[in-house]
Amino acid sequence: MDHVTKAVRSKIMAAVRSRGNTTTELPLGRLLWAAGVRGYRKHWPVTGKPDFAWPGRKLAVFVDGCFWHGCSCKYLPRTNTEFWRQKIETNKHRDKRVAQSLRRDGWTVLRIKECAVRKPATLARIVRALGFPNEVTQAMLR
Numbered sequence: 001m002d003h004v005t006k007a008v009r010s011k012i013m014a015a016v017r018s019r020g021n022t023t024t025e026l027p028l029g030r031l032l033w034a035a036g037v038r039g040y041r042k043h044w045p046v047t048g049k050p051d052f053a054w055p056g057r058k059l060a061v062f063v064d065g066c067f068w069h070g071c072s073c074k075y076l077p078r079t080n081t082e083f084w085r086q087k088i089e090t091n092k093h094r095d096k097r098v099a100q101s102l103r104r105d106g107w108t109v110l111r112i113k114e115c116a117v118r119k120p121a122t123l124a125r126i127v128r129a130l131g132f133p134n135e136v137t138q139a140m141l142r
């Protein structure tokens, strides 16, 4: 028997969903797979643990959740606004430090916003950074 109310259930589902990064990592993973772009490692153990990394090419790709990384497509919550503003500022500073540190070590760093994951330009950026578009990606980018 399921004793959980609808409201509670949807809260549980929201929590599960946010843990799995389904709005950020998974869509990009699927897109790369569909485009035939291979060779990436997830959470490669360098600064910031990039979501996708091509260690041989030193390309690091981060997929940033819009709320947590302060994308302009999101509004701050109406309650505790100052708390959230500071929290997100801290995240943005960390993003910057991580990117700077990786670039010093010779990495190319791409940060992709959650709201831009499905845009063709996003795939184009990655393929361009990798430097060898294959037949599939060339067709997709045309």
Ligand SMILES: [Zn+2]
Binding pocket: 066, 071, 072, 073, 074, 113, 114, 115, 116
């Ligand atoms: Zn956004």
